[in-house]
Amino acid sequence: MKTNAVCAALLASAMMTAPAAAQYAGGGVKVGVLTDMSGAYSDLAGAGSVEAAKMAIEDFGKPINGKPVELVSADHQNKADIASSTARKWYDTEDVDAIFDINGSVAALAVREVAKEKGKVDINSGAASMALTNKACSPTGLHWTYDVYSLAAGTGNALVSEGGKSWYFITADYTFGHDLENQVAKIVKEKGGTVKGSVRHPFGTSDVSSFLLQAQASGAQIIAMANAGADTINTIKQAREFGITQGGQTLAALLLFLTDIHSVGLDAAQGMALTTGFYWDTDDKTRAFSKRFAERMKGKMPTMVHAGVYSSVLHYLRAAEAAGTDEGVKVIAKMRELPIDDMFAKNGKIREDGRMVHDMYLAKVKSPAQSKGPWDYYNIVRVIPGDEAFQPLSESTCPLVKK
Numbered sequence: 001m002k003t004n005a006v007c008a009a010l011l012a013s014a015m016m017t018a019p020a021a022a023q024y025a026g027g028g029v030k031v032g033v034l035t036d037m038s039g040a041y042s043d044l045a046g047a048g049s050v051e052a053a054k055m056a057i058e059d060f061g062k063p064i065n066g067k068p069v070e071l072v073s074a075d076h077q078n079k080a081d082i083a084s085s086t087a088r089k090w091y092d093t094e095d096v097d098a099i100f101d102i103n104g105s106v107a108a109l110a111v112r113e114v115a116k117e118k119g120k121v122d123i124n125s126g127a128a129s130m131a132l133t134n135k136a137c138s139p140t141g142l143h144w145t146y147d148v149y150s151l152a153a154g155t156g157n158a159l160v161s162e163g164g165k166s167w168y169f170i171t172a173d174y175t176f177g178h179d180l181e182n183q184v185a186k187i188v189k190e191k192g193g194t195v196k197g198s199v200r201h202p203f204g205t206s207d208v209s210s211f212l213l214q215a216q217a218s219g220a221q222i223i224a225m226a227n228a229g230a231d232t233i234n235t236i237k238q239a240r241e242f243g244i245t246q247g248g249q250t251l252a253a254l255l256l257f258l259t260d261i262h263s264v265g266l267d268a269a270q271g272m273a274l275t276t277g278f279y280w281d282t283d284d285k286t287r288a289f290s291k292r293f294a295e296r297m298k299g300k301m302p303t304m305v306h307a308g309v310y311s312s313v314l315h316y317l318r319a320a321e322a323a324g325t326d327e328g329v330k331v332i333a334k335m336r337e338l339p340i341d342d343m344f345a346k347n348g349k350i351r352e353d354g355r356m357v358h359d360m361y362l363a364k365v366k367s368p369a370q371s372k373g374p375w376d377y378y379n380i381v382r383v384i385p386g387d388e389a390f391q392p393l394s395e396s397t398c399p400l401v402k403k
Contacts, residue, residue: 023324023325023326023327024064024065024067024097024325024326025095025097025326026095026097026326027065027066027067028063028064028065028066028067028068028069028070029064029065029067029069029070029097029317029320029326030069030070030071030072030094030095030096030097031053031057031069031070031071031072031096031097031098031099031100031313031316031317032071032072032073032074032090032096032098032099032100033049033050033053033071033072033073033074033099033100033101033309034073034074034076034083034086034087034090034099034100034101034102034107034111035049035050035073035074035075035076035101035102035103035126036075036076036077036078036103036104036107036126037073037074037075038075038077039077039078039204039230040078040203040204040228040229040230040231041078041103041104041126041228041229041230043229043230043257043259043260043263044103044126044228044229044257044258044259044260044303044305045101045103045125045126045303045305045306045309047297048293048297048300048302048303048305048306049100049101049103049125049126049305049306049309050071050073051293051296051297051306052293052302052306052307052309052310052313053071053073053100053101053309053310053313054071055289055292055293055296055310056309056310056311056313056314056317057069057071057313057317059314060314060317060318062321064317064320064321069317072090072094072096074086074090076102076104076107078104078106078107078203078204079106079107080106080107080109080110081110082107083102083106083107083108083110083111084110084111084113084114087099087110087111087114087115087122088114088118091114091115091118091120092118096120097120097121097320097326097328097331098120098121098122098123098316098328098331099111099115099120099121099122099123100122100123100124100125100309100312100313100316101124101125101126101305101309102122102124102125102126102127103125103126103127103305104126104127104176105127105128105129105131105174105175105176105179106174106175106176107127108124108126108127108129108132109127109129109131109132109136109175112124112132112136112138112141113136115138115140115141115328116138116139116140116141119139119140119327119328119329120140120328121140121141121142121316121328121331121332122138122140122141122142123141123142123144123312123313123316124141124142124143124144124145125144125145125305125308125309125312126145126305126308126309127143127176128146128147128148128151128176128179128180128228128255129147129148129175129176129179130147130148130149130179130183130391131175131179132147132354133147133351133353133354133355133391133396133398134353134396134397134398135397135398137353137354137396137398137399137400137401138354139328139329139332139400140328140329140332141354142312142332142335142350142354142355142356143354143355143356144308144311144312144356145277145278145304145305145307145308145312145356146275146276146277146304146308146360147355147390147391148176148179148180148183149183149389149390149391150275150277150360150384150389150390151180151183151184151254151255151275152180152183152184152186152187152254153187153275153360153384153388153389153390154273154274154275154360154361154362154384154389155184155252155253155254155273155274155275155362156183156184156187156188156224156254157187157191158273158362158381159222159250159252159273160187160188160191160193161191163221164193164221164222164250164252165188165192165193165194165221166193166194166195166196166219166220166221166222167184167185167188167193167194167195167196167220167221167222167223167224168195168196168197168198168199168214168215168218168220168222168223168224169181169184169185169195169197169198169199169224169225169226170198170199170201170208170211170212170215170223170224170225170226170227170235171198171199171200171201171226171227172200172201172203172226172227172228172231173200173201173202173203174203176228177200177226177227180226180254180255181198181224181226184224184226184254196218196219196220197214197218197220198226199211199214199215201227201231203231204230204231205231205234206234207234207238208231208234208235208238209238209242211235212235212238212239212242212244213242215244215249216242216244216247216249220249221249221250222249222250222252223239223244223249223250223251223252224252224254225251225252225253225254226254226255227255228255228257229257229260232253232255232256232260233260233263233264235251236251236253236260236264236268236269237264237268239251240268251272252272252273253269253272253274255274256269256272256274256365257276257303257304257305258276258279258280258301258302258303258304258375258377258378259300259303261365261377262374262375262377266365266366266367266368266371266377267368269365269377270365270366270367270368271364271365271367272364272365273362273363273364273381274362274363274364274365274378275360275361275362275363275384276304276360276361276363276378277304277307277308277344277358277360277361278302278303278304278307278308278344278361279304279361279363279378279380280301280302280375281375281376281378282361282380285342285343286307286343288343289302289307289310289343290302293306299374301375307343307344308344310343310344311340311342311343311344311345312356314342315335315338315340315342316331316335318338319331319332319334319335319337319338320334322334322338332350335350336349336350340356340358344358345358345359346358346359348386349386351393352393352398352400352401352402353393353396353398353400353401354398354400355390355391357386357387357389357390358386358389359383359384359385359386359389360383360384360386360389361380361381361382361383361384362380362381362382362383362384363378363379363380363381364378364379364381365377365378365379366378366379
């Protein structure tokens with residue numbers, strides 16, 4: 001009788017624990033990096049984002065539910081239809097549990113809708129649109145690295161405070177550019193400045209000369225570039241040809257990446273203010289991570305997008321293991337519970353609108369004389385505390401936020 005009782009207890013215990021071991025849809029965990037591999041944002045994200053995800057999986061260093069963590073990647077080509085169809089295929093037929101990076105707001109918002117429909121996880125590092133934590137927020141979607149509010153709170157605020165009272169915007173004609181212009185213009189006006197006008201250019205424009213001439217003719221103190229990647233690089237290079245800064249106007253890059261500076265050179269970029277969520281030479285942890293990254297990327301240092309991908313993938317894997325499931329809502333809940341403290345974010349926190357709040361940095365680009373070598377490009381001016389860097393929760397229009 002005792003033997004039967006023991007057997008019954010063991011059977012009951014096995015039945016109770018079996019579902020927990022079977023709550024990973026594909027038997028384990030599979031993550032995807034969906035990024036721009038060949039276009040305007042490929043240098044600041046692209047292959048580097050895939051490599052950062054690989055590093056996170058290696059540093060996690062163990063299987064989940066007895067299976068190695070798998071990684072897939074694809075190029076969304078900055079097109080909403082390709083981004084959404086890839087996400088749908090990954091979620092429906094390839095057992096992908098979470099998608100990362102998704103740079104470019106058009107692609108990001110397309111993937112967000114698919115992920116929300118499927119109850120799957122999307123964690124954005126590369127896009128800047130505030131819609132991801134406002135009207136397009138999701139119970140299974142997170143925004144990890146930066147957004148247009150943080151760029152305005154850093155670069156926009158700094159330039160107005162330094163006396164830049166009249167502005168003209170050269171803006172990429174899609175969601176990100178519009179959002180960035182609007183957010184910075186709001187700060188300019190709140191601080192007593194004026195916006196003399198703006199001009200919008202198509203995404204991926206190689207010749208911005210006509211837009212620069214309009215900006216130059218406006219007489220504005222600040223000519224602000226509300227664009228990114230190759231568009232920003234082209235604008236900076238051509239602005240130099242037109243003698244914009246030599247004529248006394250200030251060229252402001254509202255979103256500037258380390259790779260952009262590497263491309264245009266310190267001569268052209270020196271003195272520019274920028275806001276970033278990560279700089280490779282900040283402390284011992286950032287330098288150690290960046291050295292490993294550079295060894296795998298032919299000497300290239302990571303951007304904040306790359307660092308954000310690494311941080312978000314690693315934190316996701318820890319949460320998926322701790323939650324005992326790959327069910328989106330449960331993993332996100334565990335991600336909120338677990339501390340975020342790595343080389344990217346110290347004491348980060350995930351809010352109910354999906355915003356991961358962490359400190360940002362206001363930096364200025366060094367002159368050639370100040371730089372000690374390749375990739376030594378930033379002077380960190382100040383740390384912007386997370387609660388100052390990102391939109392207050394009270395202002396969020398996310399329907400998940402309790403008012």
